[in-house]
Every structure is written in structure tokens, then in C-alpha cells.
Amino acid sequence: SQQGEEDPQALSIQEGENATMNCSYKTSINNLQWYRQNSGRGLVHLILIRSNEREKHSGRLRVTLDTSKKSSSLLITASRAADTASYFCATSGANNLFFGTGTRLTVIP
């Protein structure tokens, strides 16, 4: 399967703490993306990192990519209750994206 695998499957933290989730994949990629899904809703694109990039920032989000290890991490700093959601990594295939099974993040106020 070309799907990424997120780790951990679930994460619970206190508001204000940082949250880190990881994604591992198996094949070579053009880019890797992270999406957020609030309960039962559509996915929202957060950030895209290309295969020739090692780190990217967007607001409180920091994404790293290690193509030699075929892995990526998403760091959310100073978490808020509104960050409670599922987070998915998506790896680029020939024509499409392949989504992992997600990390369920709960931020406790």
C-alpha cells in the first residue's frame, strides 16, 4: 500500500502544550501534505512540503520531512482546544494522493 501511517493513533494533551505526530510512508514521493478533519467534516489542507524541502512552517505548524527515512512529522505549538481534530498525512502518488489512517488529537482546556 502507498498509504502513510500516522503515529500515534491518538494523542491527548493539555492546552498550551505542543503536539507532535508522525507519518511514515513506503514509496518515493513528490510531496507530502497534512490535512485536518474536524469530527465528521471534510478535510482541510494544512501544509504541503515538497520532497526537496526538509522543514516548513505555517503559523503554529511546523512540518519536517526526511526522505531518507521516509518519514514526516507535524508539530503544533501552543495547542488550543480548537486544535482538537484528526490529522492525516497524504503522500503523492502518480496522479493522486494516498491518505493515512490519521492521528486523533484531543486538546484538553
Place this chain on the structure above:
Amino acid sequence: DADVTQTPRNRITKTGKRIMLECSQTKGHDRMYWYRQDPGLGLQLIYYSFDVKDINKGEISDGYSVSRQAQAKFSLSLESAIPNQTALYFCATSDRDGRETQYFGPGTRLLVL
């Protein structure tokens, strides 16, 4: 107004019935996708379309069919619904390259009894 809309948002049907889920977009994107999400799982690609005349099967196309009526409209049909097709269905779009950012609709929750 939302860029990608799906109708209906919720649907209950019985085994053996034919149903259609519809997706419309105002983003002007050429590429459209249908995904299925089962509880606690990721998204699986059902079908995708690069333009009106180009439709391709995804990972799990059996039991489904699609129609691209126009650049802005992409419909998913279940010819004879079965209970294990109970899931959350998402439509998405992308501009030119399917490996780039995809924009998702709000989803259709389908229950097959």
C-alpha cells in the same frame, strides 16, 4: 458559499436500492475525486476524473459508478447498495495536478440498512 458542495448530506437507504450522491464545485478545477471514509480509518479513493472525458478507477471502485456531467459536477452512484457501503463519502477537487492540494466537500453520511 462553499466552494465544494455535496448533496445530500445524510442519506438512509435500504439494501438493493440505487442511490446517487452529487458533488458540485465553483473552484474551476479540472480534477475531481470521490473518497470513502470508514469509521476510524483514512480515506480510500473510489474514482477520479481529470476532465469530463477522462474517468479513472481508484482503489475501491467495485459496486460504484460515476458520471462527470460537466467540469463542475461529478456524481457517484451505488447501483445496488449493500450494508458494507455504509460510510462517509467525500468529494474533492484539485487544480491540474492531483498530487497537489485537494479541496474537500463537507461529506455525505450514508447508511445502508
